[in-house]
Amino acid sequence: MKIIYPLLFILIACFFLGPMFLAFVASITPASEFYDYSHIFPSRLTLEHINKLLFTLGGFRALIVSIEVALISIGISFALGIPAGYAIARYTFRGKDGVKLAMLFTRSLPLIVVAVSLVTVYMRLNLTDTALGVALAHAAMILPFVVIFTSSIFSSTFIEYEEAGMVFGLTRFGAFLRISLPLALPGLAASAIYGFIMSWNETFAASILSIQNRTLPAHILATAMASPDYFKYAMATVMAIPALIFIFIIRKYLISIWGISLK
C-alpha cells in the first residue's frame, strides 16, 4: 500500500499535468523545430510565440480586458449574490423555494441565446464592445451560482456565532460583517475563483458582445483558426497562466486558515 498510493498519485498527476506540460513545451519551441519529430524536447527554448501573440497580435490587450471583465462580473455578482444568499440561508419567506428553483433554471438557459438579444439592447444603451457589457452578461451567468453557493456557506456557519456577536455588542449588520463574513471567507474565496474561471473561459457571449475589446478567449477564437499550431499552444499557455496565478494567490483561503473549525 505504501508504494501503491504514491504511484497512483503520480499517475493521476501525469494524466492531468502531462498535456499541460506538453502544450507549454510546444509553446516555447522554436518554429523551425516544431515539426521536427526526431526529438520531443527542443534544443533551445524561445518566448517568441508568446511574445508575438501578446504584443504583436493584440493578446495582451485581450488579456487585460479578460481580467477586467472577470473582476467586474465577480464584483457585480458578489454585491448582489452575497446578500441574497445570506437571506436565503437565514430567513424564511414566502416563495423561498421558488426563488431557489428559478435560480437553477437560469442555468439551463444557454448564455448564447441571451447574448444575441443582449446585442440589440446593448446597441441602444451604448454598451456594445465594452468590458462592462460583457461583464454584465457574465455576472448574469455567475450570479445564480454565487447565490446558491453563498447560501450554503452561510447556512453552514452557525447562527449562534452571529447571535453571540449581537449579545456582546454588535448590531445585526455588524454581526454579519464582523462574524459571519470572516467565517465565510474561505468559501467565498472558493466561489470567487469559480466565478473568475467561469468568466475567464466564457467564449461565445464575449465573442458576440465585443468586436474590438475582446476578451482573451474571444480573441483567440477569432485568430486561432488562421494561426500556425505553435501559436495555438502559445495561446493555451497564455490562457492557463493567469488562472494559475489567481488560484495561487488565494490558495491560503482555500486551505482554511483556522483548520477545520467551522463547526
Add this chain to the structure above:
Amino acid sequence: MAKVVSQDVKKYFGEVRALDGVSIEIEDGAFVVLLGPSGCGKTTFMRCISGLEELTDGKIYFDDKEVSRLQPKDRNVAMVFQSYAVWPHMKVRENIAYPLKLKKFSKEEIEQKVKWAADLLNISELLSRYPSQLSGGQRQRVAVARAIVHRPEVLLMDEPLSNLDALLRVKMRSELKKLHEQLKVTTIYVTHDQVEAMTMGDKIAVMNSGRIIQYGTPEEIYKKPATAFVAGFIGSPQMNFFKCDVVEENGQQYAKFEHVRFKIPSRINNRSVIVGIRPENVSLEPPKGSDSITLEATVYFIERLMPETILHLDVGNAKSRITAKLPDDLVLPEGKKIEVFVSTESLHFFDAETEERIL
C-alpha cells in the same frame, strides 16, 4: 447587576404560542433556573430577555428600565450558548476581549480584565489558542469567561452543560455555582435537567406550554409542588399518582383508590382528587410516630442501583404500577407479594380536573 421583571410576556411564532403570558420577578443577584420539558418555552423566554427574540406582547424591565424593545447590544446582557458559540476565527484572547473592545475599553483595561476572567476560569494558558484546538470543556470555559468579562447586569445560560460528558458536567455545575457566588451577577439558567436545577438554583421557575407553573426555591418546589405536572417533573423516579374519588365516612374524608383509602387531613370540596406519593416516601416498614397507609403490592421488577434499590410494584386490581425508592440494597424475587407503607404526612393532593395542589 439588576432585578429582572417580566410582565405578561407573549411570543407567538405564527399560530404557535411559544410564550403565553410569562410574568416573573427575578431578584437582583439571584441564580434562577428555568426548568421544563423541551418545547415548554424556556429557551424562547431567555432569548426574549436577551433581545434576540422580539416580544409579541408584554414588557421586560432590568431594574426600573424597560428593555422590551432594545436591541441585545443595548441591554448589557451576556449569554453562554448551548453550542458555546466561541468564534472560531478568533483566538481565545480575542474572543474574551471582544465584548470589551465593542464597549470601547482602553487597551490596558482590556488586557487586565481578560487576564482576570481567564484566571477565574482557569484558562490562562489557553489564551493564544484557536477554539478548534480546545476540548469541549475548555471551549465552555472560554464561553463563560467571555460572558462575565464585561460584568453584565444579567447573565443568561442556555443549557450550557448539556454537551459535556457526565463527569465534567458535575464538576462544572459546582464551578458555575461558585462563580456566581463570587460575582453575584443576576443569572438565568435554562435546563431540562432537574438535578441541575435543584443543585444550582436559588430559585426555580418550572415552565410548561409557554407558562411559568411554579416559581420557588428548590425545597418549595420539591415539597409543595403547585401542580401534578410540577410534582411529576421534579424528583426521580417520578412521583406515583392515584386518581381517587373522595368519599366520606363518619365525618372523615378519604380519597379512595380501589380498596385503598387515603385519609384527607383537612376538609375539601373536591369530588375527585389525584393523590401523589414520592417513591422515596414508600417504605417496607411502617413509619414510626405517624399515621401510615398500607399498600398491598406485587414485585414486578427490581433495580439495584447500589446502594439504593428501586422497586416497581403492581398495586390493586387495575395493575397500577408504582415505584418505590429504598435507601438500602435489597433483593426480592419478582412476583412476591409484599406490603409497603406510606406516611400520611407525605401525601400530596391535587384536584383531578385542574391538577392544582389542594393540600
